[in-house]
Amino acid sequence: MTNGADLLRINDLSIAFPLMQGKLHAVKNASLRVLPGKVTALVGESGSGKSVISQTIMGLQPAITEVSGQVLFNDPTAAAPVDLLKLPRDGRRLRAIRGSRIGMIFQEPMTSFSLLHTVGNQISEALRVHTTLSKAERREQCEDMLSLVGFNNPARVFDMYPFELSGGMRQRAMIAMALICRPALLIADEPTTALDVTIQAQILKLLRDLQEKMDMAILLITHDLGVVANIADEVVVIYQGEIMEAGPVGPIFRDPQHPYLKGLMAAVPHFDMPPGERLKPLREIVVDHQTLLGNMAAPVAPAADQPEVLLSVRNLSKTFKTRNQDWKVGRAAPQAPAVDGVSFDIRRGECLGLVGESGCGKTTVSKILMRAVTPDTGSITFNDGHGPIDVLEASGDDLQALRTRIQMVFQDPVSSLSPRMSVGSILSEPFDIHKRGNRAARKEAVAALLKVIGLDPSAARRYPHSFSGGQRQRIGIARALALAPSLIVCDEPVSALDVSVQAQILNLLKDLQKDLGLTYLFISHNLAVVDYMADRVAVMWAGRIVELAPREVIMRAPAHPYTRSLLEAVPYPDLDRPLNFESAGESSVASSAGWAPAFREEAGGPGMAPFDLGGGHFVLARTSATLSEVRP
Known part of the structure; x- marks a missing residue:
């Protein structure tokens, strides 16, 4: 040429x-x-x-x-x-x-x-x-x-x-x-x-x-x-x-x-991976979880008869009050529910995937769980074996305990890590706030956390800007692990990372879950990543959970048309499975008009409620729907 x-x-x-x-x-x-x-x-x-x-x-x-x-x-x-x-x-x-x-x-x-x-x-x-x-x-x-x-x-x-x-x-x-x-x-x-x-x-x-x-x-x-x-x-x-x-x-x-x-x-996660198969990153992280066990970060052992459900969420709703475009006049616009009657349980030791498009309410749910946003209605109960805690009403010692047992890994490690603090200061801050250990013990704990995520102890003296995106995300994970929590909320932890670093982070999270008995709420819009990480999957649309089922059921036999459209929109790195741009490129609001009647809510018509398909598979459908109308 x-x-x-x-x-x-x-x-x-x-x-x-x-x-x-x-x-x-x-x-x-x-x-x-x-x-x-x-x-x-x-x-x-x-x-x-x-x-x-x-x-x-x-x-x-x-x-x-x-x-x-x-x-x-x-x-x-x-x-x-x-x-x-x-x-x-x-x-x-x-x-x-x-x-x-x-x-x-x-x-x-x-x-x-x-x-x-x-x-x-x-x-x-x-x-x-x-x-x-x-x-x-x-x-x-x-x-x-x-x-x-x-x-x-x-x-x-x-x-x-x-x-x-x-x-x-x-x-x-x-x-x-x-x-x-x-x-x-x-x-x-x-x-x-x-x-x-x-x-x-x-x-x-x-x-x-x-x-x-x-x-x-x-x-x-x-x-x-x-x-x-x-x-x-x-x-x-x-x-x-x-x-x-x-x-x-x-x-x-x-x-x-x-x-x-x-x-x-x-290194790319895909839907055809056999159960138990690991991603193959270009550079493996050597994980040493033993250094975390038995140190001052470990919480008091819970009772022997631990409940199966770690976190129970019921009827969670949140509406943000906005103004219309004619704000100078000040007329109130119709209220838009960001979260609308959401209910789910997270079982001990599992990874629950929460998927959906931007604006469906996933991050709002995570902020409510972390008490960063106050819901209009609903209840959240947390019980890791030390007794049930009402998350929304907790105060005093209960609130202090709750903040050590639920931690979060944020989507953007750049904005969630202070540029003015060294990595050592960032990782020791949770110990400082909750008054755990003396200065020497905290320094030892920071070194242990860095070792867990595959970084050299000398990284404690450096600042976040001197690390790559994947390394910064690993530092965010180490901060979340510092107080040995029972539940970690992962909000799009790999969405902005390239495939090789993404594979590192996903393998690290799986290894830590297995070795430390962690429980995850894993929020993502990448269904291939959720397929690799999750045990059960909840699909969210327009503030509601429209389908909840074990991972293999959601990925292989989804019942709700929105779940099917999400799966059809995933671009495969395979020339023999091209993306159908005509259907995948249509917005969910436009495509919802063509859903089967059992999945559409109409003014004055029957209400919507979870329909039990058996085996832990629930789909949101009209209360008047029959099994034949909602079965995939």
């Missing part, structure tokens, strides 16, 4: 960052291409150099960066290819290309949008810079693009602020901003990371449709091999800044040659 046939050709690209102790070579002699109208996926772990390459193409790399090689952009509207590296960083020619002929979708839309400007103001800025359109014409084009990316009321969205949009909507607005000048090349940096499977399928369908309509090429940067298998034409695999393997998507998936690519594929 000649350079003239490639829309983008990168030749021998090397990128280095000068540091006090020497140069950090982020990319080493990398070469790849993007063909016109095709999707090239750049795949690798966090820190492999993917995002640095995208920044360099756009001329957005830090000023101190040392760059060599070629980045040839063959714009169809230009007379000849241009080497982007030879253009002045802030020169007129590069600015004319950036945002106009090459668009970019950033990984985190909330940090990429300005909170002080409306969505329309930020999207129209590219038109103001690159065109001579009037203000009215710019607004018209922006509303057309917002409509194209799936907004039903683009005029209203144009005047909204980014914080008023959900994660999926913000990603759609980011796509509209990248495409407003109809570029020849779109760089998409992790466009679906941390989105639930249904929103992810909608975004992938949107990108595929826009690519066809606009005859646009895409450089897709991702660590999700399921996304790659369903949308890419060519694949480039990068590891520690070097290209390991490249070629068409067929040979790459059907006959991978490089051990690194084979290792990435083995």
Whole structure:
């Protein structure tokens, strides 16, 4: 293939960052291409150099960066290819290309949008810079693009602020901003990371449709091999800044040659794994749980006759009072229930998976369990063998005990770890708060916790910013383990991690559950991860649990149509199991209109209640429904 046939050709690209102790070579002699109208996926772990390459193409790399090689952009509207590296960083020619002929979708839309400007103001800025359109014409084009990316009321969205949009909507607005000048090349940096499977399928369908309509090429940067298998034409695999393997998507998936690519594929959880099979991360964590047992972190042994149910939740409801868009007038909008009559039990020693799309109420439930949010109705009873505790009414000694026995692992380890505290201080803080041990004992306990999660004791002197994403998440897990809790609430603990680090964390959680007898509430939107971790699964939609069953029943024979739609939206890293974009790309609100009558609630009709299908399998259905109407 000649350079003239490639829309983008990168030749021998090397990128280095000068540091006090020497140069950090982020990319080493990398070469790849993007063909016109095709999707090239750049795949690798966090820190492999993917995002640095995208920044360099756009001329957005830090000023101190040392760059060599070629980045040839063959714009169809230009007379000849241009080497982007030879253009002045802030020169007129590069600015004319950036945002106009090459668009970019950033990984985190909330940090990429300005909170002080409306969505329309930020999207129209590219038109103001690159065109001579009037203000009215710019607004018209922006509303057309917002409509194209799936907004039903683009005029209203144009005047909204980014914080008023959900994660999926913000990603759609980011796509509209990248495409407003109809570029020849779109760089998409992790466009679906941390989105639930249904929103992810909608975004992938949107990108595929826009690519066809606009005859646009895409450089897709991702660590999700399921996304790659369903949308890419060519694949480039990068590891520690070097290209390991490249070629068409067929040979790459059907006959991978490089051990690194084979290792990435083995680290992905999938639904066909036999019971008991472990994920194979590229780098194993050596877990030493023995150091935790018998030290000061261990709680007093509970009574011999421990109850089977550790946590019992009944009729939990929470409604957040909001105002409508006409807030200046102050008229109250209809109240929207975030959690609506949720009930479930968590048994001792099990992992209960809680799945559902963004906005269904999963995190609100976890915050209620941790007493960070007060519910409107409902009760929560916790009993780990020391006697039942009313979680919502606990005070004094009961509340102090409760806070040692229920801990949480947060979704984002960056924001949940204080940047001003060393790791040693972070891990010893629970002992300080609950007055356990003296200074020497706390130091010993911190060393033991670091050993459990596979980190050297010297890590105690370092700060969170000096660790990778996976290491920070392991530190978050160690903090949750510090007081030897009975129950750990895991809120999307691996959603933003690449597959190799994800495999490390999941294996660590399973090992700790087995060795320390832990109980988990595991909240996730990744059904393959839940299939690997959970013993039972609760599926949540619109604030309600619509199905609850043992893991193998939910994954193999779901009864509720929403559960089936969630499973259909999972992108498999398998070319023989392509994603059905027509059904998977439909929102759950739209698809609910086509559910069987037994699963639809209608005003004035029969109420909804859990229907017992036997074997611990419950599905939310009309009280008038029969077994034949709800049986899968």
